[in-house]
Amino acid sequence: MFHLKKYSIIAIGMLLILSLFLSACSSEGSSGGKSSSDEILVGVLLPVTGNNATDGKDMLNAMKMAAEKINNNGGVLGKKLKLEVTDDACDPQTATTAANKLVSMKVTAVVGGYCSGSTLPASGVFNNANIPMIVAAANSSELPAQGYESLFLINGLVPDQAKTGADYFKDKGAKNIVIIHDNSAYAKNLADFAQKSVEENGGKVIGFEAINPEEKDFGSLMTKLKSLNPDGTYFTGYYAAGGLMLKQFKEKGVSGFFMVGDGSYSPDIIEIAGADSADGLLVTATPTANFIPGADEFVKEYKSKYNNLSPGPFSALSYNGMNLLADALKRANSTSSEDLKKALKETKGFQGIGQVIEFNDQNSLNQSNFHVMKVVNGEFTLEK
Numbered sequence: 001m002f003h004l005k006k007y008s009i010i011a012i013g014m015l016l017i018l019s020l021f022l023s024a025c026s027s028e029g030s031s032g033g034k035s036s037s038d039e040i041l042v043g044v045l046l047p048v049t050g051n052n053a054t055d056g057k058d059m060l061n062a063m064k065m066a067a068e069k070i071n072n073n074g075g076v077l078g079k080k081l082k083l084e085v086t087d088d089a090c091d092p093q094t095a096t097t098a099a100n101k102l103v104s105m106k107v108t109a110v111v112g113g114y115c116s117g118s119t120l121p122a123s124g125v126f127n128n129a130n131i132p133m134i135v136a137a138a139n140s141s142e143l144p145a146q147g148y149e150s151l152f153l154i155n156g157l158v159p160d161q162a163k164t165g166a167d168y169f170k171d172k173g174a175k176n177i178v179i180i181h182d183n184s185a186y187a188k189n190l191a192d193f194a195q196k197s198v199e200e201n202g203g204k205v206i207g208f209e210a211i212n213p214e215e216k217d218f219g220s221l222m223t224k225l226k227s228l229n230p231d232g233t234y235f236t237g238y239y240a241a242g243g244l245m246l247k248q249f250k251e252k253g254v255s256g257f258f259m260v261g262d263g264s265y266s267p268d269i270i271e272i273a274g275a276d277s278a279d280g281l282l283v284t285a286t287p288t289a290n291f292i293p294g295a296d297e298f299v300k301e302y303k304s305k306y307n308n309l310s311p312g313p314f315s316a317l318s319y320n321g322m323n324l325l326a327d328a329l330k331r332a333n334s335t336s337s338e339d340l341k342k343a344l345k346e347t348k349g350f351q352g353i354g355q356v357i358e359f360n361d362q363n364s365l366n367q368s369n370f371h372v373m374k375v376v377n378g379e380f381t382l383e384k
Contacts, residue, residue, distance in 0.1 A: 058312025243272025320352030
């Protein structure tokens with residue numbers, strides 16, 4: 001009886017200590033995702049499965065590389081960054097579920113966003129939860145148009161990309177242009193702005209077509225294109241369909257340039273189309289790190305870490321996004337959402353790989369970073 005009473009007193013004491021500990025945790029956890037642990041939880045939202053998984057995994061590699069480097073240098077605010085990766089599969093519904101999962105985990109901020117179609121609903125979830133999100137790749141003009149104070153875009157926007165493509169066609173004397181999209185939010189947005197830019201340059205859009213991205217046979221579309229005799233064709237969707245379309249474009253002998261948007265900027269499009277068909281392919285995109293002056297060390301480290309794999313099209317931007325978050329956390333000296341949003345908004349002259357980041361009133365870049373890439377001998381080269 002005595003021993004039982006003694007153990008009960010000890011147990012009650014332990015429960016009180018545990019209760020006080022949990023209370024302290026709860027108190028800190030209610031402040032913008034702050035944690036009592038030695039870690040700052042950062043959400044990552046990317047397509048790591050599905051047709052766009054190659055680019056998604058390249059982006060994730062770069063984010064992990066940045067976080068590891070930050071942590072090895074002492075972390076942020078005395079804590080380590082811990083990445084919580086969720087897969088949006090470039091699907092709006094999946095992205096919404098993934099975003100809600102990150103919100104429930106009380107992440108301090110989110111870095112990611114590849115497909116605009118999935119980033120749009122996810123960004124709404126994060127905005128409602130007052131969680132800052134740095135978008136590394138998605139670039140639909142509809143994203144900043146939402147007016148979310150929590151959303152920051154470090155890639156150029158669709159209107160800039162469309163103008164880059166239209167200007168290239170104009171410079172090459174290509175006046176009669178066909179534009180093809182896949183009805184996704186990003187691709188339709190880019191197609192609309194491309195039509196506007198071509199017409200503003202004095203060109204003519206002689207065909208404006210929509211495809212099903214799951215389609216494998218574009219024979220009837222290529223027959224139609226051949227009859228139109230275009231000077232240039234601009235496909236604004238993703239590389240899985242883009243590669244097949246390019247292969248059939250060449251097989252059918254359609255005239256003119258074949259250009260794709262940055263959703264198709266992947267080595268996979270060359271593999272799908274075949275090196276011969278891909279030769280001469282043009283891409284409007286932000287250059288990979290291989291073409292960025294001063295990125296040699298990043299490329300070397302990336303290859304060393306990932307089995308000699310070259311950085312992907314959005315790896316440098318993803319690396320920049322994670323480093324920007326760490327920088328903003330340090331400047332904010334806080335993990336609260338309001339302090340972090342303020343610090344991100346006030347970013348001035350942040351030097352990333354190949355870009356200086358500052359935000360305009362819409363929390364997007366002041367200056368476009370789009371170029372034209374060209375496939376030569378099975379490799380991407382910087383064309384303009």
